[in-house]
Amino acid sequence: MTKYIFVTGGVLSSLGKGITAASVGTLLKHSGKNVGMLKIDPYINVDPGTMSPLEHGEVFVTKDGAETDLDIGNYERFLDMSYLKTSNFTTGQVYSSVIERERAGGYLGQTIQVVPHIVGEIVDRIKQAGESHDILVVELGGTVGDIEGLPYMEAIRQMKHDDEVSGTFFIHVTLVPFIKAAGELKSKPTQHSVQELRRIGITPQMIIARSEIALPKTFKKKLALSCDIAQDSVIDALDAASIYAVPMSFLQQNILSPISKELDLGELNPDMNEWDSLVKKIVSPQKRITIGFVGKYLELKESYKSLTEALIHAGAHLDTRVEICWVDSEEIEVRGSQELLCDCDAVLVAGGFGSRGVEGKIKAIEYARVNKVIYLGICLGMQLTLVEYARNVLGLEDANSVEFDENTTNPMVYLIDNFINQSGSTELRTHESPMGGTLRLGEYPCETKKGSHLADAYKNKEIIYERHRHRYEANPAYREALEKAGMVVTGESHGLIETVEILEHPWFLGVQFHPEFTSRLQTPNPVILAFVEATLNNVES
Ligand code: GLN
16 A cells, blocks of 8 residues: 655745655655655646746656656656656646546536545545555645645545555645844744644644755754644755755755654665765766757746756766856847857757747757757757758758748648557647647657667667657658758658758757656766767867
8 A cells, every 4th residue: 555745835836845755755766665756736727738838837748648747857857767647637637537527427416516526536646646656755736725726635634544545744845034134034934834734634744944044953943843743854955056965955854764754664774875976976077068058938947947957967977067058049040140159069959839939940050060069959959950951951942840831842840640659549630630738749669770879879779769749740751852961860760750960960960859858867868968978078179
């Protein structure tokens, strides 16, 4: 039977509940436990797939093709595990299934209500996510007191007394503000937040307090007394030099002993040696490179969370600080690529949707190609690589992706009307297909070509697996012309073009998949690692 650790948030949002949950999970995993992770999002969208990255941050894609909250990415990066669809659900999903069941006659004779039906569905989903794990860490999105969070609070409260649950532990993450003028830490917001929780029937067993300064012992004692928890269960979470330093900081405060005592987990001695040495390399590395990161969602850097983290992972393994020079693709359209990219050791063009900034990205690619600057293009960055080559090398002036010009006579990137999806069935796709959940999503195999940079990156593995999130595909009608002109296909998936490289270039790779989704601190993604390594070698020589 599974044990459950619930992580709720108080006072305000953005306190790093996701990192807290991932850090607790990491310590338990390194203690030999089989740990599952679940993020609950109380919004009504079925998934974040149709939200703007500027609204919600990145949409993370799981191996089995779910578009999920970016915290699932944190979990995978920390715990070095692949989680599935069941690791994230939203209010939209909960209501959809209850309403669907009601229409199918699943509740004949009953009035469907929040309690017990919606709450029951929530409990079922949490237990489903917990199946086959020793421990499930559940992070509840939002803040205590939010109206939309109430059914979830009720569900986790009920789980305390569930016969199918072998133990529960409640962690509350709050803010302890430091009032500079008075030189004082304030416990009141935490007390109020805990009172609110207790009104609902949940007494937290641990407080994790975000604060600017370390909490003195006397303050911890006061907080413990006023919140009715044990003194060893007040943990402080100071701003860390790297998010990956958080598990170690928790461990130093013996976070595992109250958890283990309550959940009867026995003695826990996590082996964090490798982790610790990677964190040291993130915090004070020997070497340094600068990557020109060309994108368009720059107002919210969380939009590229997995990619920026993947660069950190690769850097940690190469003892290198990967400095990011953010370059707005629309800015390139105005000022040109030379001026904005000339100080960068490499160019990275990230994925994206919609036409804004596309011409700037094409200019950045041309700059990297012509000046033989190390280049990696991801998803849209790969598609535009084809467009750039077609326009400037093949001389096809109006070459484009049909996403941006439906009437181009040279559709380098097009909408295939059907393809074989992950489960082996044919999926139809047209311009009229609905927007939600209709992308090529999740993990697909890719055959690598011997001798390519791609094959090299994956240590000559013939078949690799990476994740996708896109609607359009490279058009194979142009393959022969491109290859004759020096741009070769080095990766294929069921006949679809997955990667391209330029032979006469030190390192120029476009990948249709998103390598960043499989990068973890302990196992960096091979493409990103090879990209950073190529840049480093180039700088050193
Ligand atoms: N907009 C492109 C497509 O839908 C690329 C998507 C992406 O970069 N993730 O195919």
